[in-house]
Amino acid sequence: MTSCSSSSPLRLGIAGLGTVGAGVIRLLRANADLLSARAGRPLEVVAVSARDRTRDRGVDVSALRWYENAADLVSDPDVDVVVELIGGAEGTARAVVEAALKAGKPVVTANKALLALHGSTLAQLSAANNAPLLFEAAVAGGIPAIKTVREGLAADRLLRVGGILNGTCNYILTVMRETGKDFATVLKDAQDLGYAEADPSTDVDGLDAAHKLTILAGLAFGQPVAFDSVHVEGIRRIGAIDQTFARALGYRIKLLGLASMTDAGLQARVTPCLVPQNAPLAQVDGVFNAVVAEGEFVGRIMIEGRGAGAGPTASAVTADLVDIARGHTIAVWGVQTNTQPALRACPLSSGQGAFYLRLMVEDRPGVIADISAVLRDCGVSLRSMLQHPAENDSTPYVPLVLVTHQTSEAAMQDAVARIDALSVVTDSTVVIRIEAA
Known part of the structure; x- marks a missing residue:
């Protein structure tokens, strides 16, 4: 890992010059003095990588080293920290992040898909090579x-x-x-x-x-x-x-x-x-x-x-860079061991909750009794029911809304499957879960 005790600039290589990448460069330049004071050293972009050199991105990058191949940016000896803003869980983005971590270089990324799908592997690479991986911008933009x-x-x-x-x-x-x-x-x-x-x-x-x-x-x-x-x-x-x-x-x-x-x-x-x-x-x-x-x-x-946009996301990326410059880093998942296997969620059917059901049903007597019988047989208790009249006399179906008391997901799934099989119901039931807050 690059030493962070020096007052010399922390040299950055940015892979990806889309809206966020250009926004990071703009923010670093606009707040250079402030960031230097907070980080304890200047933050300096020295290299970038993107496909199109001719595109106007609203920032001047003519003085920066340009790499067509992002892998070459990673191996640049003058790049202390790699900022990955390409996006996507596979391909170039994944290759850049993995190569940087293997080289012992800190990585800052806004790539939520990459972290979500490969977070376990990346955490192990980060720990094995003492290379911090920071990703504040991957969730909710500028919200910390x-x-x-x-x-x-x-x-x-x-x-x-x-x-x-x-x-x-x-x-x-x-x-x-x-x-x-x-x-x-x-x-x-x-x-x-x-x-x-x-x-x-x-x-x-x-x-x-x-x-x-x-x-x-x-x-x-x-x-x-x-x-x-x-x-x-x-x-x-x-x-x-x-x-x-x-x-x-x-x-x-x-x-x-x-x-x-x-x-x-x-x-x-x-x-x-x-x-x-x-x-x-x-x-x-x-x-x-x-x-x-x-x-x-x-x-x-x-x-x-x-939760998105050039400004909020660039702010979150840059906050991570300040942390690296300060020498303030943390294990990827917040615990000292980064070698755990991925935890799997239990099936949705194991949950509990209250539900809103919206059905389209035939506008005739007996329909509500048929549906109520299904809910009774599945052990689902109704809290309330709303029905709107048909928009005109030629409409054979009307919307019916049911709100349940607390019940199990498994019972609700069973009930919905049975309701959708009724001849008086057209289209599949819309199910929306009810949250207290």
Whole structure:
């Protein structure tokens, strides 16, 4: 590892010059004096790597060494720290990070997918080569979520961690609630505004939030979590009608990533949830993120802010660089051994909760009795029921919403499968879990 005791510059090589990479260079230059004072030495970019030399990135990189091949940047003897901002769990990004760690060079990355899928391997490389791996920017942009969970709460035994971890989904759900527009319309508007990608699947199908939850859970419980064991649902099936029913019931709909350690083991899931409209999480709207942690001694805390964008993400990357310059580093998962195998979450069916079910049913007598019989046979107790009339006389189906008392996930899954098999039900049931806060 590079010595951090000298007052000579900490020399940085940045692999990836997209929005965040350019933002890091801009921030380092704008706050050079402040950062030097806080880090105890200057932070100096000496080399960069990106595919297109001709692209205007809004920052002057003409005086920096340019590498077409990011692997060559890693082997540059004048690069003390490698900053990986390429993205993606495989390919060049993974090769750059692994090569840097094997060479004993500290790495700072914003790559949530890489950490979520390969965190166990990277932690072992970091420990074996005494090469710090820092990733504050990988979760919730400029919110200091990593430091809060791994360092600020280090004295406590954490019971639960998670929150609103994807700004695109939170924006879409907020606008749907406020305007009454359907999912497809709001998604298109979000794409036009730059809040959603041309291919939005990673966001709206819950994968981005699941990457972040996997990292947070690993930090909270001191052991990497197997990404493929996390239950993941997105928001594509949430309709404008669900927003109407949620409001009538006193809730707001949020996509939440939640992980908790229970007697059955780790429970980790990303799902749409109904949250009481007066709860702190329900007030987090638009592109904002919120991270919640609950400990035995500290109780429940929540921090919120912008979860993406050049400025917040560049700020988090640079904060990690300041830590490296100070010589302040920490084991990847916050425990002194970085050789644990990945922890797998227990099946979703082992959980408990209350549920919102939205069905489309035939508008005729006896339907509710048929559905109630299924719930009775599965041991599911109803708390309330809402029904909207058909929009016109020619519509043969009407929406029916059921809200349950606490029950097991296994019973609920069984009940939904039986309900969907009824001839009076068209389309599969929309299931949204209910969270207390």
